Amino acid sequence: MNILITGGTGFIGTHLLRTLSASQNTIVLLTRGASATSAMNKATVKHLHWDPLSRGAWMNEINNCDIVINLIGKNVFEQRWNEKIKQEILNSRIIPTRLLVEAIAQAERKPRLLISASAVGYYGDRNNEILTEESSGGNDFLAGVVQQWETAAYDAEQYGVRVATPRIGLVLEKNGGMIGKMLLPFRLFAGGPIGSGKQFLPWVHMDDVVRGIMFPLENHQFHGIYNLVSPNPVSMNEFAKTFGTILYRPSWLPVPDIALKILYGEGAKVILSGQKAVPAQLQSAGFEFSFSALHTALKNILE
Numbered sequence: 001m002n003i004l005i006t007g008g009t010g011f012i013g014t015h016l017l018r019t020l021s022a023s024q025n026t027i028v029l030l031t032r033g034a035s036a037t038s039a040m041n042k043a044t045v046k047h048l049h050w051d052p053l054s055r056g057a058w059m060n061e062i063n064n065c066d067i068v069i070n071l072i073g074k075n076v077f078e079q080r081w082n083e084k085i086k087q088e089i090l091n092s093r094i095i096p097t098r099l100l101v102e103a104i105a106q107a108e109r110k111p112r113l114l115i116s117a118s119a120v121g122y123y124g125d126r127n128n129e130i131l132t133e134e135s136s137g138g139n140d141f142l143a144g145v146v147q148q149w150e151t152a153a154y155d156a157e158q159y160g161v162r163v164a165t166p167r168i169g170l171v172l173e174k175n176g177g178m179i180g181k182m183l184l185p186f187r188l189f190a191g192g193p194i195g196s197g198k199q200f201l202p203w204v205h206m207d208d209v210v211r212g213i214m215f216p217l218e219n220h221q222f223h224g225i226y227n228l229v230s231p232n233p234v235s236m237n238e239f240a241k242t243f244g245t246i247l248y249r250p251s252w253l254p255v256p257d258i259a260l261k262i263l264y265g266e267g268a269k270v271i272l273s274g275q276k277a278v279p280a281q282l283q284s285a286g287f288e289f290s291f292s293a294l295h296t297a298l299k300n301i302l303e
């Protein structure tokens with residue numbers, strides 16, 4: 001298959017590309033160019049420079065691809081939020097997605113599938129309400145971003161393209177994301193839950209994220225919105241306790257809301273709020289998680 005991917009240099013993209021490039025796929029990676037990793041096999045992955053906010057020659061590449069995978073987006077924890085950063089968080093998702101769809105519209109030969117990342121941030125802060133793909137959206141900044149991001153992707157349907165948007169949860173993997181941030185304090189006996197501890201974490205193991213993103217590739221009827229989260233979300237308290245147990249460390253030192261608010265401003269809400277999201281669509285389509293229990297997932301990652 002010919003696959004065009006954005007965000008392939010990122011946390012999830014690097015893992016996905018490793019799997020995709022191990023099979024007989026031809027891959028074009030659109031990148032701003034600065035962060036291409038050495039882990040990537042440049043023999044099987046063609047790197048193409050693009051400005052994700054502008055039209056350009058890259059748009060012609062769509063003619064040659066069967067599948068588009070769109071994983072681009074400024075990391076929401078990269079910087080403390082202010083109006084400028086919020087605009088960048090929005091623009092880095094909406095503009096490239098719209099441009100990809102514009103390129104699809106212009107292409108003589110259209111791809112058959114667009115997989116465009118989304119996030120459980122769609123639901124906003126929902127305490128312990130069980131959230132399926134049918135649940136309503138939230139009304140905070142991130143929820144608004146995700147709603148516009150998904151709408152931009154579904155515009156491709158009018159050109160006969162099958163569209164799938166995984167609402168990705170909190171991805172667990174050793175060298176990055178939340179685990180990357182929690183490891184050091186726990187190792188120094190200073191770990192604990194973040195915020196109230198009562199918020200639900202829609203966690204998912206990186207292996208399942210990669211398999212879940214690839215699911216519509218292998219299942220030709222599968223499309224639409226799907227929660228890409230484990231079937232067993234846990235509270236932050238339970239998460240910290242399990243984390244500590246596996247590392248043989250206590251988990252009694254909570255990180256107060258205020259510390260997060262100082263670091264991330266309004267962005268702290270992303271981790272202080274909870275979503276008890278479940279993968280209803282994936283499970284009814286027969287997807288089997290490699291890691292559905294938190295203890296097994298963390299043991300696999302941390303040991």
Ligand SMILES: NC(=O)c1ccc[n+]([C@@H]2O[C@H](COP(=O)([O-])OP(=O)(O)OC[C@H]3O[C@@H](n4cnc5c(N)ncnc54)[C@H](OP(=O)(O)O)[C@@H]3O)[C@@H](O)[C@H]2O)c1
Nearest residue numbers: 007009010011012031032072073074075092117119168171
């Ligand atoms: N990780 C999670 O837990 C999680 C959870 C829910 C949703 N998601 C979504 O899934 C997608 C992939 O996540 P990830 O964690 O792998 O993302 P990531 O590593 O933070 O970033 C993905 C890629 O986006 C590009 N990028 C970064 N900042 C940018 C900016 N300011 N403007 C334009 N492009 C920028 C970079 O590609 P180049 O440098 O090659 O251009 C980067 O490699 C993202 O859209 C993210 O929002 C992730």
